Amino acid sequence: MEPRPAAPRPRLCDSLGADQTPSASTLNAARAEARPAGRRAPAVAAVLPAGGSGERMGVPTPKQFCPVLERPLISYTLQALERVCWIKDIVVAVTGENMEAMKGIIQKYQHQRISLVEAGVTRHRSIFNGLKALAEDQPDSKLSKPEVVIIHDAVRPFVEEDVLLKVVTAAKEYGAAGAIRPLVSTVISPSADGCLDHSLERARHRASEMPQAFLFDVIYEAYQQCSDYDLEFGTECLQLALKYGHIKAKLVEGSPDLWKVTYKRDLYAAESIIKERISQHICLIMDTKDENHVGHRLEEVLKDELNHVKVTSRLPCHTGRDLDQIVSEQCYSYVCVNVMTSDFEEIRKLVNMLEESNLSILYPVVVISVYFLDYKSVPFDQKMENLMQIREYAKEVKKRNILLCGLLIYYPQVFYPPQDPSCLT
Numbered sequence: 026m027e028p029r030p031a032a033p034r035p036r037l038c039d040s041l042g043a044d045q046t047p048s049a050s051t052l053n054a055a056r057a058e059a060r061p062a063g064r065r066a067p068a069v070a071a072v073l074p075a076g077g078s079g080e081r082m083g084v085p086t087p088k089q090f091c092p093v094l095e096r097p098l099i100s101y102t103l104q105a106l107e108r109v110c111w112i113k114d115i116v117v118a119v120t121g122e123n124m125e126a127m128k129g130i131i132q133k134y135q136h137q138r139i140s141l142v143e144a145g146v147t148r149h150r151s152i153f154n155g156l157k158a159l160a161e162d163q164p165d166s167k168l169s170k171p172e173v174v175i176i177h178d179a180v181r182p183f184v185e186e187d188v189l190l191k192v193v194t195a196a197k198e199y200g201a202a203g204a205i206r207p208l209v210s211t212v213i214s215p216s217a218d219g220c221l222d223h224s225l226e227r228a229r230h231r232a233s234e235m236p237q238a239f240l241f242d243v244i245y246e247a248y249q250q251c252s253d254y255d256l257e258f259g260t261e262c263l264q265l266a267l268k269y270g271h272i273k274a275k276l277v278e279g280s281p282d283l284w285k286v287t288y289k290r291d292l293y294a295a296e297s298i299i300k301e302r303i304s305q306h307i308c309l310i311m312d313t314k315d316e317n318h319v320g321h322r323l324e325e326v327l328k329d330e331l332n333h334v335k336v337t338s339r340l341p342c343h344t345g346r347d348l349d350q351i352v353s354e355q356c357y358s359y360v361c362v363n364v365m366t367s368d369f370e371e372i373r374k375l376v377n378m379l380e381e382s383n384l385s386i387l388y389p390v391v392v393i394s395v396y397f398l399d400y401k402s403v404p405f406d407q408k409m410e411n412l413m414q415i416r417e418y419a420k421e422v423k424k425r426n427i428l429l430c431g432l433l434i435y436y437p438q439v440f441y442p443p444q445d446p447s448c449l450t
């Protein structure tokens with residue numbers, strides 16, 4: 026069992042400040058090769074502050090460790106970053122008391138390229154500790170200084186590669202960049218007596234979100250120069266780059282899903298988004314190219330009936346080659362149409378590949394194997410006997426969180442193709 030994250034101590038009682046050296050423990054030495062972002066590929070690392078107490082969430086467990094579909098929230102954010110192969114190191118700032126819990130999460134969900142540092146008593150101090158671990162002046166650090174550093178909150182799980190690429194590319198050009206969103210509510214400034222002093226024109230202002238990216242030297246020097254007041258009360262890294270590095274950050278429009286999980290209701294929203302994403306991609310693996318075959322009607326039916334669902338078709342021989350891509354797209358639903366064969370070797374191959382991909386560690390993967398058998402050419406008893414084995418196999422793979430279901434469509438070829446394709450659903 027993974028150690029339970031400890032309820033936080035009061036923020037200001039936390040013992041580690043910005044002036045203390047964080048110790049980086051590299052949990053996985055495997056580093057991805059940096060891939061070009063823009064014309065020349067900068068070395069990119071990420072710092073994730075994850076040392077907060079989540080007071081606004083109002084639950085004892087810090088929100089980054091709260092389960093969403095039985096998996097800690099931070100694990101989704103790590104997965105979103107590690108999917109981006111050009112981010113070579115991910116430094117996570119965690120409080121000492123949650124260090125073991127964090128290591129347990131990294132092991133359980135097989136996160137890669139993660140180093141842990143001690144968090145500070147404020148978000149800025151946690152980020153500073155992460156940057157120190159990446160700076161070259163750390164004698165015992167296994168990390169190397171990146172050209173560009175991404176800063177991203179551990180509690181913003183839905184960050185996509187495109188926005189990361191945009192902020193990194195802009196940071197390389199401008200020195201700093203950050204994601205923004207239109208304001209939902211108008212920002213007003215109250216006076217000391219609790220009355221309206223003035224309000225801001227909503228259309229002229231933006232909400233600053235994450236991710237943000239910086240030339241490493243710009244943000245590291247800003248943190249080195251900034252005051253205790255900044256470290257204690259500041260909430261905006263872009264402001265530090267402006268105040269201490271005279272860098273005007275480029276602002277990049279982000280997606281609505283970049284919001285920060287803050288209140289309890291946000292956990293429910295996160296859960297719904299994850300469920301929606303999982304259910305919206307079906308991979309159809311078809312062992313025939315015959316466009317007239319009823320199997321292809323199934324593809325048409327799926328595409329027509331589920332028009333919000335992405336349906337990807339593959340031939341089995343392409344499955345291996347394309348699986349990495351399908352897996353990286355988080356496809357959890359597979360329909361395999363078997364016309365040419367009634368054995369389930371192809372299904373075994375697919376299940377093996379899914380197991381190796383570790384996709385099913387996170388949620389159940391559903392595989393529906395559909396067999397079309399022409400009763401004239403195939404002796405029923407013999408084929409049923411073969412196919413009954415799928416039951417035993419399904420029991421076996423269920424233990425590994427793969428839900429396999431066999432569907433036999435035994436049809437007389439004379440009626441083929443069926444007039445009403447809905448009989449397939």
Ligand SMILES: Nc1ccn([C@@H]2O[C@H](COP(=O)(O)OP(=O)(O)OP(=O)(O)O)[C@@H](O)[C@H]2O)c(=O)n1
Nearest residue numbers: 074075076077078079080081146147148151179
């Ligand atoms: N001392 C701190 C405080 C915050 N954070 C991190 O900064 C991110 C954004 O901060 P926020 O949403 O304010 O988190 P909390 O401080 O945990 O929340 P709250 O303000 O409700 O207590 C979170 O990933 C949080 O874990 C951090 O690393 N170290």
Ligand SMILES: O=C(CO)[C@H](O)[C@H](O)COP(=O)(O)O
Nearest residue numbers: 148178233234235260261262
């Ligand atoms: O949205 C942000 C942009 O900088 C930060 O995540 C936010 O300001 C953090 O502040 P706090 O820790 O006070 O919630």
